[in-house]
Amino acid sequence: MALSRSMRACLHSGRLALLAILVSGGIVLQVLACALYNNWWPMLTVLMYLLLPMPLIFFLGSDTSSMMSTGGDGWVNFTKFLTGASIVGSIAIPSILKHAGIIGWGALTMELSSFVVFGVAILWFLQMNGEDEYSGVF
Numbered sequence: 001m002a003l004s005r006s007m008r009a010c011l012h013s014g015r016l017a018l019l020a021i022l023v024s025g026g027i028v029l030q031v032l033a034c035a036l037y038n039n040w041w042p043m044l045t046v047l048m049y050l051l052l053p054m055p056l057i058f059f060l061g062s063d064t065s066s067m068m069s070t071g072g073d074g075w076v077n078f079t080k081f082l083t084g085a086s087i088v089g090s091i092a093i094p095s096i097l098k099h100a101g102i103i104g105w106g107a108l109t110m111e112l113s114s115f116v117v118f119g120v121a122i123l124w125f126l127q128m129n130g131e132d133e134y135s136g137v138f
Contacts, residue, residue: 019124023121026114027114029110032110042093042094051089052090
């Protein structure tokens, strides 16, 4: 069934709005993990969230299909390594802070929940970006 152009644009806008709500929810969880427990050390994870998209932006450009492939040249492999290191750092920083006794279980849970929400948002964005149905809407 073919949808009209305006219906596709409306559906795409709704998906983008839901994606924005997901990202906002991740940010709220991140701030609440710090504010509720009066401990701002978990904000170190924000550095990893800022570093996470940088390898993709600098080395791959807009070609997300090469990121999902098994082969690739040196820059693609280096980008995969940096992205993996950022993901591990996003989980490791709150875990290390909990192990050191700097944050509690509640802050750790909220930090990891924030990571899951951001991960779902990123994966959904990549899936939306790869769909051919919406490529000609705007």
